[in-house]
Amino acid sequence: MEFTDLIAARYSVRAYRSDPVEDEKLQAVLEAARLAPSAANRQPIQIIVIHTAGREEELRSIYHRPWFIQAPLVIAVCAVSSQAWVRESDRFNARLIDASIAADHLILAAANLGLGTCWIANFNVKAARSVLRLPDEAEPVIFTPLGYPADQPGAKTRKPLTELVRYERW
Secondary structure: OOHHHHHHHOOEOOOEOOOOOOHHHHHHHHHHHHOOOOHHHOOOEEEEEEEOOOOHHHHHHHOOOHHHHOOOEEEEEEEEHHHOOEOOOOOOEOHHHHHHHHHHHHHHHHHHOOOEEOOEOOOOHHHHHHHHOOOOOEEEEEEEEEEOEOOOOOOOOOOOHHHHOOOOOO
């Protein structure tokens, strides 16, 4: 799919078929995340692939919407602060941006393969840490189901460029 068509077609899927995701497609979306740019190419991320079957109850503790566990897989993108690049002038740590870029690459690759995703940041961090058995240094950043859509995209509401872009100065 042409990239501009892909970004226009991608949407937040909130209903999934139970069909399994082929391993080749899973590997392709994971590879897209691996190839994502990161500050100083540090790649301070860990991606956790979770099969939903048999884990529905504990996954519900992370995010309560029923469609979250309809897909056969849920992907967690985590950041590791100690592995991230830090800007010297103000000690800004790029881990969250790096994790977000990797997640976006994964999500766009999934859409390109006919798979659905939904970027979820509104999750229970304590439950996520427990269910995923995260070490202290790992921080869950986003979750997304991964599977075949069982819904249709709705209209996208986005601000016009004139409200988002400035030239030369604020």
